[in-house]
Amino acid sequence: MSGFATALKVAAGLTEARLQAEIAALPDTPVRAAMAYAARGGKKLRGFLVLESARLHGIAPEMAVQAASAIEAIHAYSLVHDDLPAMDDDDLRRGQPTVHVKWDEATAILVGDALQTLAFGLLARDDAAPMPQARLALIASLAHAAGGAGMVLGQALDIAAETAATPLSLDEITALQAGKTGALIEWSACAGARMVGADPTHLAAYARALGLAFQIADDILDVEGDAALAGKRLHKDEAAGKATFVSLLGLDGAKARARDLIAEAQEALQVYGNDAQQLREAAQFVIARSN
Amino acid sequence: MSGFATALKVAAGLTEARLQAEIAALPDTPVRAAMAYAARGGKKLRGFLVLESARLHGIAPEMAVQAASAIEAIHAYSLVHDDLPAMDDDDLRRGQPTVHVKWDEATAILVGDALQTLAFGLLARDDAAPMPQARLALIASLAHAAGGAGMVLGQALDIAAETAATPLSLDEITALQAGKTGALIEWSACAGARMVGADPTHLAAYARALGLAFQIADDILDVEGDAALAGKRLHKDEAAGKATFVSLLGLDGAKARARDLIAEAQEALQVYGNDAQQLREAAQFVIARSN
Numbered sequence: 001m002s003g004f005a006t007a008l009k010v011a012a013g014l015t016e017a018r019l020q021a022e023i024a025a026l027p028d029t030p031v032r033a034a035m036a037y038a039a040r041g042g043k044k045l046r047g048f049l050v051l052e053s054a055r056l057h058g059i060a061p062e063m064a065v066q067a068a069s070a071i072e073a074i075h076a077y078s079l080v081h082d083d084l085p086a087m088d089d090d091d092l093r094r095g096q097p098t099v100h101v102k103w104d105e106a107t108a109i110l111v112g113d114a115l116q117t118l119a120f121g122l123l124a125r126d127d128a129a130p131m132p133q134a135r136l137a138l139i140a141s142l143a144h145a146a147g148g149a150g151m152v153l154g155q156a157l158d159i160a161a162e163t164a165a166t167p168l169s170l171d172e173i174t175a176l177q178a179g180k181t182g183a184l185i186e187w188s189a190c191a192g193a194r195m196v197g198a199d200p201t202h203l204a205a206y207a208r209a210l211g212l213a214f215q216i217a218d219d220i221l222d223v224e225g226d227a228a229l230a231g232k233r234l235h236k237d238e239a240a241g242k243a244t245f246v247s248l249l250g251l252d253g254a255k256a257r258a259r260d261l262i263a264e265a266q267e268a269l270q271v272y273g274n275d276a277q278q279l280r281e282a283a284q285f286v287i288a289r290s291n
Numbered sequence: 292m293s294g295f296a297t298a299l300k301v302a303a304g305l306t307e308a309r310l311q312a313e314i315a316a317l318p319d320t321p322v323r324a325a326m327a328y329a330a331r332g333g334k335k336l337r338g339f340l341v342l343e344s345a346r347l348h349g350i351a352p353e354m355a356v357q358a359a360s361a362i363e364a365i366h367a368y369s370l371v372h373d374d375l376p377a378m379d380d381d382d383l384r385r386g387q388p389t390v391h392v393k394w395d396e397a398t399a400i401l402v403g404d405a406l407q408t409l410a411f412g413l414l415a416r417d418d419a420a421p422m423p424q425a426r427l428a429l430i431a432s433l434a435h436a437a438g439g440a441g442m443v444l445g446q447a448l449d450i451a452a453e454t455a456a457t458p459l460s461l462d463e464i465t466a467l468q469a470g471k472t473g474a475l476i477e478w479s480a481c482a483g484a485r486m487v488g489a490d491p492t493h494l495a496a497y498a499r500a501l502g503l504a505f506q507i508a509d510d511i512l513d514v515e516g517d518a519a520l521a522g523k524r525l526h527k528d529e530a531a532g533k534a535t536f537v538s539l540l541g542l543d544g545a546k547a548r549a550r551d552l553i554a555e556a557q558e559a560l561q562v563y564g565n566d567a568q569q570l571r572e573a574a575q576f577v578i579a580r581s582n
Contacts, residue, residue, distance in 0.1 A: 026439040031447035035439065081404060086396035105377030106450050109400065113372060114439040116404065120411040121434025124427045132423035136415045139430060143412025148317040148326065148405040156322035159397050 004281030008048050011068065014061055015047035016040070018069040022118060034103050034111045035118075039076045041094045045282070046071045046188040052278050053192030053203060059130075064192065067138060070119040071188050074146050077115035078184075080108050082155070116146070130195040137194050145183035154179025167243035174212065181218075182211035189279075202268050206279065209265035214286050216258040219244040221289060223251065258287045295572030299339050302359065305352055306338035307331070310360040313409060325394050325402045326409075330367045332385045336573070337362045337479040343569050344483030344494060350421075355483065358429060361410040362479050365437050368406035369475075371399050373446070407437070421486040428485050436474035445470025458534035465503065472509075473502035480570075493559050497570065500556035505577050507549040510535040512580060514542065549578045 019039045026032045047068035054064030083090040083098040084105060091101045100108035123139045130138070144150055157176040161168050168176065189207035190200035223246050245254045265283040269276040310330050317323045338359035345355030374381040374389040375396060382392045391399035414430045421429070435441055448467040452459050459467065480498035481491035514537050536545045556574040560567040 023439075027444050029439075029444065029447040029451065031443060032439055077404075081400055084400060086400060107447075109372055109375060109377060110443050110446055110450075113368075113403070113407065114443040116407055117434050117438035117443070121431055121438060124430035124434060132427055136423055136426060139415035140412055143408050143415060147408035147412060148314075148320075148323055152322060152401050152405040152408070153318050153320060155401055156320040156398075159401075160320065 002281065004278055004285060007052070007278050008043065008045070008282070008285075011048035011051045011061070012042075012044035014051070014065050015044050015068040015072050018065045019072055022069065022073075022122060026114075030103060031107055031110045031114060034099050034107050035115055037096075037102065038080050038099050038111055038115065039073065041096075042072075042076075044068075044072055046075055046184055048282065049185065049188035049207070049279075050191045052282070053189050054195060055192065056203075056272055056275055056279075057192040057196045057198055059192055059195055063130075064195065066122045066125075067191050067195070068188075070122040070142070071184060071191070073115045073119035073122065074142065074151075075184060077112040077119070078146075078151060080115070081112040084108055087155075134195050134197060137197075138191060141190070141194060142187055145187040150179055150183035151181075152179075154181070154183070161242070167241075167247070169243075170245075170248050173243055173245065173248065177212060177215040178208070181215050182208060185211035185214065202271050205268035206265045206283075209261045209268065210283055210286060213258045213261035213265065213283070216245040216254050216261070217286055217289050219246045220251065220254055220258070222246075255287075262287050293572065295569055295576060298343070298569050299334065299336070299573070299576075302339035302342045302352070303333075303335035305342070305356050306335045306359040306363050309356045310363055313360065313364075313413060317405075321394060322398055322401045322405060325390050325398050326406055328387075328393065329371050329390050329402055329406065330364065332387075333363075333367075335359075335363055337366055337475055339573065340476065340479035340498070340570075341482045343573070344480050345486060346483065347494075347563055347566055347570075348483040348487045348489055350483055350486055354421075355486065357413045357416075358482050358486070359479075361413040361433070362475060362482070364406045364410035364413065365433065365442075366475060368403040368410070369437075369442060371406070372403040375399055378446075425486050425488060428488075429482060432481070432485060433478055436478040441470055441474035442472075443470075445472070445474070452533070458532075458538070460534075461536075461539050464534055464536065464539065468503060468506040469499070472506050473499060476502035476505065493562050496559035497556045497574075500552045500559065501574055501577060504549045504552035504556065504574070507536040507545050507552070508577055508580050510537045511542065511545055511549070513537075546578075553578050 016039070020036060023032060023035045023039060026035070050068040050071055051061050051064050054067070055061070079093060080099045082088050083093055084100055091098055098108070099111050119142070120139060123135060123142065146152070154176050158180060161176065186204055186207040189203045189210070193200035193203055222244065245257065249257055262283045266280050269279055307330070311327060314323060314326045314330060341359040341362055342352050342355050345358070346352070370384060371390045373379050374384055375391055382389055389399070390402050410433070411430060414426060414433065437443070445467050449471060452467065477495055477498040480494045480501070484491035484494055513535065536548065540548055553574045557571050560570055
């Protein structure tokens with residue numbers, strides 16, 4: 001395995017173990033079982049970004065793993081709610097039945113709700129790592145990234161787009177994705193800087209380019225991918241007649257745009273020199289999925 | 292108006308203004324409009340408890356209003372999700388159509404999600420009032436009260452009860468309600484103590500008795516109440532064949548238990564002397580609704 005593949009695997013193991021331990025400490029109900037199920041698997045890319053961002057600022061993984069687990073709990077909550085019949089209505093996620101299929105809709109609503117709560121609890125109770133002010137900054141910035149000015153804004157724009165008279169423009173779809181997937185990726189990449197009160201500007205620029213490239217890669221995979229490998233339903237944007245980066249830029253144009261964004265992401269890391277090697281490889285990984 | 296009625300009205304006004312200002316600062320989408328709608332009205336009893344608990348510990352309302360708004364945001368989120376078709380399937384709340392009826396289910400899911408996020412953001416960004424450590428304690432205890440060991444636990448037990456072979460026992464329904472409605476009421480009453488690092492034991496005892504009395508009063512209202520005055524659908528527990536405090540204790544037994552609990556709540560406030568007069572009147576108010 002490459003250095004990046006190893007680092008991603010180690011980060012995923014650490015993050016998932018912490019998150020599962022937190023869930024296992026809750027009272028035993030079907031909601032707890034479904035929370036554990038929803039938090040299982042996936043690449044844990046956001047957790048990896050937190051741990052790498054922390055390492056860049058001299059913070060050891062064991063000091064940053066609560067923040068990494070928190071962002072993965074938020075990500076897992078958003079997937080469970082996104083998959084609900086009233087939202088994207090997906091029955092497959094990470095190659096397994098979605099929570100509302102395996103349990104029921106009420107359980108899926110509660111699982112998402114409780115995973116979000118858990119994320120903020122993890123950040124507030126993280127006595128291992130950063131100073132109180134830094135932890136409050138992490139919580140406030142996560143609330144901004146996940147809420148009605150961040151991820152939920154992106155989802156609200158997505159819903160509005162479905163009933164709009166005309167398909168979204170490139171600017172509109174870029175704004176939508178900056179909220180829907182970009183905000184949590186940016187929070188993750190900036191977390192280490194926030195933990196020590198450092199300037200997150202360069203990491204934010206890296207993350208914005210990475211997040212957009214990630215979404216473009218997702219749109220490419222939706223057209224070109226293999227559903228068995230992706231572990232989820234594909235071709236659904238096309239079927240729904242939704243504007244995507246591929247429908248707006250064409251397949252080659254989308255691939256070129258993703259490559260440009262990855263170059264931009266790498267450029268933003270220059271200030272960190274060799275220490276940012278894993279983050280550079282993470283950027284390569286994002287387009288390797290689709291090129 | 293009594294001193295309590297005035298204090299409740301003032302607290303509701305302060306809390307709602309702060310919450311609406313926070314929502315108005317979000318980008319303009321239907322989700323934002325529905326968040327404002329969901330946060331409107333209601334008694335704001337939890338916000339009042341936060342402000343009174345703060346006052347008991349020498350903290351002025353303007354220093355505690357963010358915490359009061361945060362708990363009302365959590366309460367509003369829980370109502371919006373609870374009312375969804377997959378949960379309690381209610382179409383009337385506070386005398387108005389519920390969010391999923393007025394908008395749609397996807398919007399209601401996002402509204403609940405974003406209101407929860409907003410609550411934690413409010414507590415993290417509250418630079419007016421308590422010290423960072425106290426704010427982290429508020430956030431951690433709110434996450435405990437709202438999550439899979441608190442409110443969501445109560446809701447999970449409630450769902451499990453619907454498919455159980457036998458109706459719940461008195462102990463089981465008491466445990467269910469301690470989570471479902473008790474945990475947020477307890478957090479609210481203890482908030483002022485947590486803001487100054489004082490011992491919340493007596494306030495917690497007050498709140499546990501108050502919360503249980505509140506739920507018993509709700510069960511009594513469900514049987515005896517006037518739907519137009521209550522602003523929501525009544526007789527639904529009876530129709531669903533659900534065990535309630537009234538079905539288990541009888542109407543007179545339930546009223547007697549509520550009165551005992553209110554005496555217990557008042558008793559727990561002795562240590563605060565006359566300063567706790569509003570909290571005492573709040574306890575009277577809870578059973579006045581149903582006696």
